[in-house]
Amino acid sequence: MADRHPRLKELKFTLYRIFRNPSALIGFCLLLMFGIIAVAAPYIAPPKYPRSPYVMPHKGFSPTPRPPSRQNLMGTTSGQYDIFYGVVWGTRTAFKIGFVVVGIAALVGITLGLVAGYFGSLADEIIMRAVDVAFAVPLLVLTMAIIVAFGRGLENVMFALALVEWRVYVRVMRSGILALRDMDYVQAAKVMGVSHVRIMLRHLLPNGIYPVLVIATMDIGSMVITAAFMSFLGLGAPKGYADWGQMVALARNYIIGPPGDPLKYWYTIAFPGLCIILFVLAWNLIGDALRDAFDPKIRRG
Amino acid sequence: MLVFVLLGVSVLIFAILMTFSPERRAMTYVETPQQVKDIPQIIKQHGLDDPAHVQYFRWLKQISTGNWGWSFVAADTVWNAFWRYLPITLELNLFTTPLIIIIGIWLGTQAGIHKDTWLDHLTRIFAIIGWSLPTFLFALIMLMLFYGYFPLFPPGIIGDKVQMFILENPDKFHSYTGMYTIDGLLNGRLDITLDALRHLAMPVFTQVVVVVALLMRVMRSSMIEEISKEYVITARAKGADNKTIYFRHARKNALIPVVTVAGWLVAFSMEGSVSVEIIFNRRGIGWWLAQSAIALDIPVLMGMCLFFGLVYVVTNLVIDILYAAIDPRIRLT
Numbered sequence A: 001m002a003d004r005h006p007r008l009k010e011l012k013f014t015l016y017r018i019f020r021n022p023s024a025l026i027g028f029c030l031l032l033m034f035g036i037i038a039v040a041a042p043y044i045a046p047p048k049y050p051r052s053p054y055v056m057p058h059k060g061f062s063p064t065p066r067p068p069s070r071q072n073l074m075g076t077t078s079g080q081y082d083i084f085y086g087v088v089w090g091t092r093t094a095f096k097i098g099f100v101v102v103g104i105a106a107l108v109g110i111t112l113g114l115v116a117g118y119f120g121s122l123a124d125e126i127i128m129r130a131v132d133v134a135f136a137v138p139l140l141v142l143t144m145a146i147i148v149a150f151g152r153g154l155e156n157v158m159f160a161l162a163l164v165e166w167r168v169y170v171r172v173m174r175s176g177i178l179a180l181r182d183m184d185y186v187q188a189a190k191v192m193g194v195s196h197v198r199i200m201l202r203h204l205l206p207n208g209i210y211p212v213l214v215i216a217t218m219d220i221g222s223m224v225i226t227a228a229f230m231s232f233l234g235l236g237a238p239k240g241y242a243d244w245g246q247m248v249a250l251a252r253n254y255i256i257g258p259p260g261d262p263l264k265y266w267y268t269i270a271f272p273g274l275c276i277i278l279f280v281l282a283w284n285l286i287g288d289a290l291r292d293a294f295d296p297k298i299r300r301g
Numbered sequence B: 001m002l003v004f005v006l007l008g009v010s011v012l013i014f015a016i017l018m019t020f021s022p023e024r025r026a027m028t029y030v031e032t033p034q035q036v037k038d039i040p041q042i043i044k045q046h047g048l049d050d051p052a053h054v055q056y057f058r059w060l061k062q063i064s065t066g067n068w069g070w071s072f073v074a075a076d077t078v079w080n081a082f083w084r085y086l087p088i089t090l091e092l093n094l095f096t097t098p099l100i101i102i103i104g105i106w107l108g109t110q111a112g113i114h115k116d117t118w119l120d121h122l123t124r125i126f127a128i129i130g131w132s133l134p135t136f137l138f139a140l141i142m143l144m145l146f147y148g149y150f151p152l153f154p155p156g157i158i159g160d161k162v163q164m165f166i167l168e169n170p171d172k173f174h175s176y177t178g179m180y181t182i183d184g185l186l187n188g189r190l191d192i193t194l195d196a197l198r199h200l201a202m203p204v205f206t207q208v209v210v211v212v213a214l215l216m217r218v219m220r221s222s223m224i225e226e227i228s229k230e231y232v233i234t235a236r237a238k239g240a241d242n243k244t245i246y247f248r249h250a251r252k253n254a255l256i257p258v259v260t261v262a263g264w265l266v267a268f269s270m271e272g273s274v275s276v277e278i279i280f281n282r283r284g285i286g287w288w289l290a291q292s293a294i295a296l297d298i299p300v301l302m303g304m305c306l307f308f309g310l311v312y313v314v315t316n317l318v319i320d321i322l323y324a325a326i327d328p329r330i331r332l333t
Helices: A006-019 A022-039 A083-120 A121-135 A138-149 A155-179 A184-191 A196-208 A210-233 A244-254 A266-293 B002-018 B023-026 B033-044 B054-065 B079-114 B118-131 B135-149 B161-168 B180-186 B190-229 B228-240 B242-279 B283-296 B298-324
Strands: none
Touching: A006 A022, A006 A266, A022 A083, A022 A266, A022 B242, A083 A121, A083 A155, A083 A196, A083 A244, A083 A266, A083 B161, A121 A155, A121 B002, A138 A155, A138 A210, A138 B002, A138 B242, A138 B298, A155 A196, A184 A196, A196 A210, A196 B002, A210 A244, A210 B135, A210 B283, A244 A266, A244 B054, A244 B135, A244 B190, A244 B283, A266 B002, A266 B135, B002 B054, B002 B298, B023 B180, B023 B228, B023 B298, B033 B079, B079 B118, B079 B242, B079 B283, B079 B298, B118 B190, B135 B190, B135 B242, B161 B190, B180 B190, B228 B242, B242 B283, B242 B298
8 A cells, every 4th residue: 555645644644643632633524514404404404485494483572581381392582583493493493603704715815816926026026015005904894884875684794704714814824825825846847847727726725725724724714703893783594593603692681581580591601602602612622633733844743 | 114004994984885876875874864855965065976097096085084974873973972882892902912811921921831631631622612613692691690590790881870960960980091990990990990890890701711722722723833853952962950041042932933923913802802792791892893784874884994994004103103112123214
């Protein structure tokens, strides 16, 4: 088996390093659980309106939450929305937000970072100055400004976040490419007349992508947090949409119960809140393990 | 360079602004409901139909003279409202920033020195959990526990009794800075300071826990890197004790990358005040920003983008100066 492809061998070593880390195992288990819930959502919580499964079903309009019962496994939140249903379908929403935002931002960022790092000179100057400007305004403020410009809604929140977050990937990708650009094998490829696109995609990208992967993994968590906060403020998902941030918003007036029983409505915030925290935690644990696994300094100890 | 960034930010904001129709931009000049019927005149009067570059320079001139438009949420001009809300946020950050820096550097140093011991693992768990906690959720949980279950720390800025006292005796309490903790001391009213501190405790705690994680991790890895360098081995060979090596030699060098992150965190914690202020009902910049976003109050959002751009530029300047102070090899040019 000595003639196996070197990349496969490296991958096996990397996987071994990742799974030796107990916190990564916890992260993967959590993620697996969320993944199963998201995929099996129609079976776990059958939608009441098959055409719009993301709308949380509710019986009545009473604002007072009801405790967990046989009909509502986790109780109902204000407006009588079923918490169990919201938590299950909210998992899908969270995955959607994370993958779409990070996917778009990383794609744009990686492309621009590659171009800036590889060609240098004018292209580099223009792209990096634009990134400098984009970095000057904090994530939350710029996202809010863009949402106000394009209107509310979950799609617009995702769009706005992607429009802000690409800047991170450009910087990370570019610094990775700069270290590789003058290596002998790249020079050799150039001399042999390999096209620019092919050098960038075949030779630079596979070697410079690891820091981007680490950042992207952790970014999924922080993007879900930011999107949840937007929904919490009422800028994101419309009312009744299965979204953890919005469920926290619905619970907001009930975090403090009547006098004498201050934690009466604990279930309204506990379940969606726990979901957000565990989801983000899972991605962060994996990201942390990936960073340790990819770090060349401590890779072979 | 920094001026360039600020100019770039203004172009960026203007680009966002230009996605609105002239009618919607005209609305930002409307201060009373009666003026709504005059919108076509307002468009003409302010030239909102002109080519983009003409409008941009006119807008830049307006901004630089302090004419930032009208805020519905504050029912005041953006400029006046800004100075009214700023002290509340500044007060919060006046307490959080030193705490974040001191705790972050101290814990990070300890974790770096005692790598792979229980202390290191504990701070690692603390960092990852702190990182995964959404600020608004953590703030809500704190409110639930320490206001609902244990009625210790109420939300808001000051208590009702103190508020009433200030409103009824305008001659006895003069607002020097707009920050109640400092004004209380300046007026010789320790009870007001204490009351304000009681209201500040939870917001400060929330923000420190969420933000300190990152600084701690950077300090830790920087410290580990320094300890493994050759000058540390030399110092050890000379017979220097651990305390001297860690705190006189290694920590000073380890601080250099941390300064960048710390400076960045100052800007970041201004942003973090948004969720803290919303949950704890402190009417500062962050609260105003979020309310303006909900109410689609355009001039406020544009003004805030520019303000945060300014904070970023100034922070970067301070970082550069600090670099020279910490590392004599770097000279300011």
